[in-house]
Amino acid sequence: MKLLAIDTSTNACSVALTCDGELVAEYLLNQGKTLSGRLLECMDAVLDGAGLTMADLDGFGVALGPGSFTGLRIGVATVKGLALATGKPVAGFSSLAMLAMNLPWAPFPVCPMFDARKGEVYAAIYDCRGLPEARRADCVLSPAAFLDSISGTTIFIGEGAIRYRDLIEARLGGRALFAPSSFNPPRASSGVLLAADAFRRGDVASLVTLSPVYIRPSEAELAKLKREGL
Amino acid sequence: MKLLAIDTSTNACSVALTCDGELVAEYLLNQGKTLSGRLLECMDAVLDGAGLTMADLDGFGVALGPGSFTGLRIGVATVKGLALATGKPVAGFSSLAMLAMNLPWAPFPVCPMFDARKGEVYAAIYDCRGLPEARRADCVLSPAAFLDSISGTTIFIGEGAIRYRDLIEARLGGRALFAPSSFNPPRASSGVLLAADAFRRGDVASLVTLSPVYIRPSEAELAKLKREGL
Numbered sequence: 128m129k130l131l132a133i134d135t136s137t138n139a140c141s142v143a144l145t146c147d148g149e150l151v152a153e154y155l156l157n158q159g160k161t162l163s164g165r166l167l168e169c170m171d172a173v174l175d176g177a178g179l180t181m182a183d184l185d186g187f188g189v190a191l192g193p194g195s196f197t198g199l200r201i202g203v204a205t206v207k208g209l210a211l212a213t214g215k216p217v218a219g220f221s222s223l224a225m226l227a228m229n230l231p232w233a234p235f236p237v238c239p240m241f242d243a244r245k246g247e248v249y250a251a252i253y254d255c256r257g258l259p260e261a262r263r264a265d266c267v268l269s270p271a272a273f274l275d276s277i278s279g280t281t282i283f284i285g286e287g288a289i290r291y292r293d294l295i296e297a298r299l300g301g302r303a304l305f306a307p308s309s310f311n312p313p314r315a316s317s318g319v320l321l322a323a324d325a326f327r328r329g330d331v332a333s334l335v336t337l338s339p340v341y342i343r344p345s346e347a348e349l350a351k352l353k354r355e356g357l
Numbered sequence: 358m359k360l361l362a363i364d365t366s367t368n369a370c371s372v373a374l375t376c377d378g379e380l381v382a383e384y385l386l387n388q389g390k391t392l393s394g395r396l397l398e399c400m401d402a403v404l405d406g407a408g409l410t411m412a413d414l415d416g417f418g419v420a421l422g423p424g425s426f427t428g429l430r431i432g433v434a435t436v437k438g439l440a441l442a443t444g445k446p447v448a449g450f451s452s453l454a455m456l457a458m459n460l461p462w463a464p465f466p467v468c469p470m471f472d473a474r475k476g477e478v479y480a481a482i483y484d485c486r487g488l489p490e491a492r493r494a495d496c497v498l499s500p501a502a503f504l505d506s507i508s509g510t511t512i513f514i515g516e517g518a519i520r521y522r523d524l525i526e527a528r529l530g531g532r533a534l535f536a537p538s539s540f541n542p543p544r545a546s547s548g549v550l551l552a553a554d555a556f557r558r559g560d561v562a563s564l565v566t567l568s569p570v571y572i573r574p575s576e577a578e579l580a581k582l583k584r585e586g587l
Contacts, residue, residue, distance in 0.1 A: 149387070176386040233462045316539040
């Protein structure tokens with residue numbers, strides 16, 4: 128089974144291709160061109176490098192969020208288009224679970240963290256023996272409020288953990304551990320494992336209802352609620 | 358500091374770029390075109406994706422082996438050429454340490470393993486809290502002989518661990534754990550952490566003496582020894 132997974136949850140963008148579980152190619156770009164340009168470049172590079180075309184694929188995986196609203200919209204819309212054009216199934220997965228999957232044998236709970244702007248983070252706590260299992264579900268919160276709920280030794284990972292490292296260390300001291308720097312960008316090669324698991328479980332997304340998981344309302348929704356006096 | 362690291366130790370080929378410790382881009386190809394073609398394609402994609410040229414780099418990292426003789430020769434020769442042309446320094450690192458670095462928080466010793474052909478493996482045992490530390494140095498041995506020396510729970514990783522998985526499980530039973538499939542190819546993004554550490558320690562390679570670390574003699578050397586009756 129050939130699976131193509133994409134991630135556009137943060138400023139990093141990556142595409143990974145597996146064939147029967149083996150990683151065949153991955154391309155990750157963490158800065159530079161605009162996201163939409165990078166995504167297509169990453170997809171082209173991965174398929175071209177593997178000598179494959181879209182028609183050779185058996186399915187798609189996509190990171191659903193939480194994360195950058197614009198990034199997630201681009202990622203989900205792109206995969207929906209590809210699935211519609213090729214008739215191949217799609218599996219979605221949590222962007223934070225994908226990031227936790229970067230540390231598959233972590234001996235302590237893993238806290239994947241993205242900067243959610245407005246003084247908040249998208250964060251969760253996962254156990255990472257094998258596929259990540261949520262101890263605390265994906266949420267959006269101020270980093271201080273999120274950290275207040277953590278008592279034990281925890282490994283922090285992601286650009287949110289870099290952004291708030293001083294605060295994390297001030298609150299948790301020696302109980303706060305950090306992923307090596309190269310592990311902070313989320314990776315489609317970690318996400319593709321979650322997509323493969325979803326396909327194994329028959330958890331295929333409907334193209335009609337497949338949507339990003341923003342967790343918090345968008346600016347447009349907030350403005351509408353305000354206009355309506357709610 | 359901008360570092361470009363390359364790995365050509367196995368059939369997988371990858372290039373990673375970091376800027377001040379942050380991973381900017383990585384491209385990994387695990388099959389498809391011939392290795393030398395893939396390496397240049399990976400380098401071009403990584404630099405182009407990041408909007409940089411060779412002249413922007415501050416140094417190079419390269420996986421020295423053990424691994425594929427041909428792969429290592431291509432990788433080391435390419436980096437030597439780049440370093441000579443640009444005047445930038447090079448740091449080499451163990452290919453097996455780089456592979457172990459894929460599991461930076463492993464709670465058990467990690468055994469990176471490449472298939473060395475001729476019924477042997479390149480293998481080692483590393484502790485992986487932070488940068489990997491060798492418990493057992495890189496060596497080439499029959500998998501059975503190598504496994505005989507392992508008593509505790511160990512996490513196996515790499516294409517050699519896939520190739521000899523049945524044997525590993527038969528010998529070690531439940532004490533043998535395995536990395537998730539996407540983690541088996543060595544990654545330049547793990548290697549670049551080892552190169553950065555080498556530069557920090559001032560461990561810069563001399564272009565005159567920088568060579569692949571094959572561990573065992575090449576076919577040509579064996580033939581020569583045989584001809585000379587040694």
